[in-house]
Amino acid sequence: MKDLNIYSKFFKKLIIFLLISLSLINVSTYCCLLSPINIEGNSKNNDFEKDNTNEEKKIAYLTFDDGPSKNTELILDILKENNVHATFFIISPYIEPHIQFVKRAYEEGNAIGNHTADHEFKYVYTCEESFFKSFNKQQKFIKEVTGSDCTIFRFPGGSNNTIVKNSRGKDFTKNITFKLNEVGVNVYDWNVDSGDAKGNNIPASTLIQNISREIKDKDGNYKNPAIILMHDCMTKNTTVEALPGIIKLLKDAGYDFGILK
Ligand SMILES: [Zn+2]
Known part of the structure; x- marks a missing residue:
């Protein structure tokens, strides 16, 4: 019983560790990918719109x-x-x-x-x-x-x-x-x-x-x-x-x- 308890505690800790790690990876992936792409994407969109209007302006x-x-x-x-x-x-x-x-x-x-x-x-x-x-x-x-x-x-x-x-x-x-x-x-x-x-x-x-x-x-x-x-x-x-x-x-x-x- 004692061994089983130790294993059970170990697995619980392992699962919590894995969950935390996964969520951290997700956040960092989200930040790395989303922010620069968003900024770059927006500025490209703006430039594109500007270029289009400049032709007629x-x-x-x-x-x-x-x-x-x-x-x-x-x-x-x-x-x-x-x-x-x-x-x-x-x-x-x-x-x-x-x-x-x-x-x-x-x-x-x-x-x-x-x-x-x-x-x-x-x-x-x-x-x-x-x-x-x-x-x-x-x-x-x-x-x-x-x-x-x-x-x-x-x-x-x-x-x-x-x-x-x-x-x-x-x-x-x-x-x-x-x-x-x-x-x-x-x-x-x-x-x-x-x-x-x-x-x-x-x-x-x-x-x-x-x-x-x-x-x-x-x-x-x-x-x-x-x-x-x-x-x-x-x-x-x-x-x-x-x-x-x-x-x-x-x-x-x-x-x-x-x-x-
Ligand atoms: Zn003059």
Whole structure:
């Protein structure tokens, strides 16, 4: 009887041990298999969905040149209210409160681009050396304000402007673009012009109409991407006035909003 009891106790212990071991193996198997597969599976699903939608999604890039100014702050408020972002190609001079707008723009998820420090055609486009002096001064300033290296640039007047082509030859901006690309800086022009550079106080309704016309290509299709040229210097009050209407127009046309990188 005593032996039988010992065997019985031994088997009970063995069964309990086996049950515990099995349940531990199950839990560890479940954790190892389920968690990573789940995470990976989800991220793949998301990517797949994203890829699918990206094919159809139209992206609009709101860009503002020649700031910062008092208007930059008003523009930032409108962007925030509408939950969209923009790209600011900035120049000097730097007035202390305006520097804070650059910092705020960056911190709120907008992109800051280099537009040369000087923006003076006579100086910036004299030769490559003076161009890079002005470009590098602005790179340094942007790094100081945002803490990040600036990787986007827009030529004052655009890369295709006739004044520079006529005075410096057609390859002047092309050669500089090549050098900028080599150091990881992307150069952007635009394909939708708000027309706000043609004068001051152009009615907001005219600026909206200009964009509504330019947003479509010659076949009547919406441009994708649409890179929209506007200005946030202190004289462009009607650009600020037009901005909510411009954002609405783009949203109604089915655009998402991106920042240049
Ligand atoms: Zn400019």
